[in-house]
Amino acid sequence: MQAFRAALLRFADDGSALYDEDGLLVVGPDAQGRKVVRAAGSHAALHGNYPGVRIEHLPGKIIAPGFIDLHVHFPQTDVIGSPAEGLLPWLENYTFPHEARFADAAYARGVASVFLDELQRNGVTTALAFCTSHPHSVDALMEEAERRGLRLIAGKVLQDRHSPDGVRDETEQSLVDTEALIRRWHKKGRLGYAITPRFAPSCSEAQLRGAGELAARYPDTWIQSHVAENKDEIRWARELFPQSRSYLAVYQDFGLMRERAIYAHCIHFDDEDRLLMRDTGAAAAVSPTSNLFLGSGFFDYEGARRIGFRHGLASDVGGGTSFCPFHTMLAAYYVGREGQTKPGLSLSPQNLWWQHTAGAAQALGLEGVVGNLQPGCEADFVVIDPAATPLLARKTANARDLDELLFSLIVLGDDRAIDRVVIEGAAAAAP
């Protein structure tokens, strides 16, 4: 067992933050030998219970759950900052040509390593990631994540139509490959597999049907896709699937709406779509930096709250502009402001932080496993330095309460504030 003494942030079941200014986090093996949180709370109350356990004291630092990125494309690490009129020209001019380079397995392995370094530098310890349509792109990412002991979920992209040579796959083979990858990687250590139809317009009916069949045959796999991101995309999806009630309903019609199904964007929804999300247990990966960068629109937080469906935060790199959870939370704050019907503050800092940690875990069906530091959670956490830059140090020193402290980090923080990343109780090597 080992213990860490610092300020300690975690979340209650209702999503509110729990904060101990002088906290103790005790980490040790569970019955399966996995390093988990054994105790969390105030140092004064807990330390007497652990005589002989080595305590590392981190004065001035904050221990917080590792961040979860609910939607990110590892092959788009180098696509960040590619300006386009909107989603469809961005895919055609930058993204598909770039993803075609992942036909080269050595190139894919190189980017996988850079991508995981970036997640780690930014304090992201779990991600739900798209690979490319090339099956070896999944092997490249999974092998590297396994080596680092990360809890990572990823999948081979399915796109058998409306896609250029180099990224387009073949219907039957794509489904055979997906099943082989599920068998190879799903539940191998901390890894998980996500069935990954790119988006309805890039998938034939046969491919979507096959994906839905696999999702039923392997019910604890994840599903990831995109929906209702951009007006032109929606028009196209509606033309291709006129029999479905809405774009989102296409996925329902092919058996792709269930718990552990994570849909990126979910911007242009009506209430029937929101009810479908709620009733199936699917979740939205809200991707504010991407939506602002590509001019896609604003996620309707009020609508999500009113109907009550699961949602959490995502970078959506490379449509998204940053791996940094602080930047994503700040963009979500702006988006929350934009969509407000009543005057007042936007999303609270505690809620923004929850959406990128415990709330994201709930969206993945991994509540109590990652994204929090309650007893039993896997010991993935970050050590935050609230004095990492001169301005951040001034601002956090003057914070009068937890909300002011968290908001200072959200507005002024970046990767410099991530002092250390701990994966399953062990400090991750510096990239």
Ligand code: GUN
């Ligand atoms: N829709 C289909 N593919 C993509 C992608 O790679 N990024 C985003 N943002 N939307 C998509």
Ligand code: ZN
């Ligand atoms: Zn995406």
